[in-house]
Amino acid sequence: MKPDRPNRRTVLKAGAAGLAAGGLVPLLTGSSALARDRADAFERRLEERRKLAIHRGCRFLADQENHGRFGKTDKAVVALTSLSVLALMAHGSTDGRGPYGEKVSKGLNFLIERVTKRQKDLSWHEGYFYHPNDRSSRMHGQGFATLALATALGSSTGRRYREIRDVLKKAVACIEQSQTVTGGFGYDPVSSGDHEGSVTVTVAQGLR
Numbered sequence: 001m002k003p004d005r006p007n008r009r010t011v012l013k014a015g016a017a018g019l020a021a022g023g024l025v026p027l028l029t030g031s032s033a034l035a036r037d038r039a040d041a042f043e044r045r046l047e048e049r050r051k052l053a054i055h056r057g058c059r060f061l062a063d064q065e066n067h068g069r070f071g072k073t074d075k076a077v078v079a080l081t082s083l084s085v086l087a088l089m090a091h092g093s094t095d096g097r098g099p100y101g102e103k104v105s106k107g108l109n110f111l112i113e114r115v116t117k118r119q120k121d122l123s124w125h126e127g128y129f130y131h132p133n134d135r136s137s138r139m140h141g142q143g144f145a146t147l148a149l150a151t152a153l154g155s156s157t158g159r160r161y162r163e164i165r166d167v168l169k170k171a172v173a174c175i176e177q178s179q180t181v182t183g184g185f186g187y188d189p190v191s192s193g194d195h196e197g198s199v200t201v202t203v204a205q206g207l208r
Contacts, residue, residue, distance in 0.1 A: 058091045058100060065103045068110030074133035078114060078141035081107050082148040089148075094155040108152055108164070111145045115167045125177045127170030128189045138187045139178065139199045146171045146206030175203055 061084045064070045070084035071077050085107035093100040095108055114129040124130060129145040131137070137144075146168065153164045180186050184195020185203045 054091060058088055061087055062100050062103045065106060068106035068113075070107060074131065076136040076141070077134045078111070078129050078131050078137035079144050080137075081110055082141065082144035085111070085148045086144070086151060089151055095152050095160060097155075104152070108149065111149060112163065112167050114145070115170055124189050125174040127167075127172070127174030129171065139185055139189060140187075140202050142171065142175060142178075142189065143185075143199070143202030143204075143206040146175065146203075150206065172207065175207060 061070065064072070064084065069077050069081050071080040085104055088100040088104050088107075091100065092098055093104050095101065096105045098104070111129060114131055115127055118126065118128075118130060119132075122128075122130060129137070129142055134141070149164050149168050149171065153161065153168065156164055174189055175185070178185060178189040178191055180191060180193055180195045182195045184197070184200035186193050186196055187199060
């Protein structure tokens with residue numbers, strides 16, 4: 001008569017018991033813990049490097065500010081100023097507060113004046129962020145500037161809040177009047193013609 005053969009489950013249980021008795025399970029558990037510790041340490045080092053990179057980037061941007069404008073020339077100055085202000089606000093500074101609060105305020109003032117000091121004979125819609133020597137920003141700059149002011153509005157109060165809100169209303173009205181027949185937005189603040197994809201995305205971000 002043949003002896004009964006142990007089933008698979010019995011064999012596995014016996015094997016696990018043997019590993020535990022031999023001290024291999026704690027060893028494997030310790031290896032997992034060591035791997036987790038190494039992963040955590042790597043993530044901490046990576047986080048420190050990210051913070052350092054952000055700090056250096058914001059410091060570089062702050063050094064570029066000149067009477068509220070960011071950039072060495074007038075080329076794309078509306079878009080560059082808007083993006084620089086957005087970056088400094090993302091770092092944690094707000095209008096007049098934080099390590100770069102003064103730079104943010106000056107940048108916002110520069111953008112606001114593009115609308116409030118509008119030339120009377122200017123053919124573009126009121127609310128367009130116009131700079132006479134900036135031929136590059138155009139409706140890209142309109143979207144970025146609208147986004148920057150809308151972001152700043154959330155932490156503004158009193159007279160400053162009303163000032164930013166009033167400019168934003170004009171900026172949005174300009175955008176509405178500039179929508180093309182295809183539903184998107186083109187390079188210039190005009191309602192006729194075809195749209196351009198990247199302009200439409202930028203303007204939509206500002207409206208959102």
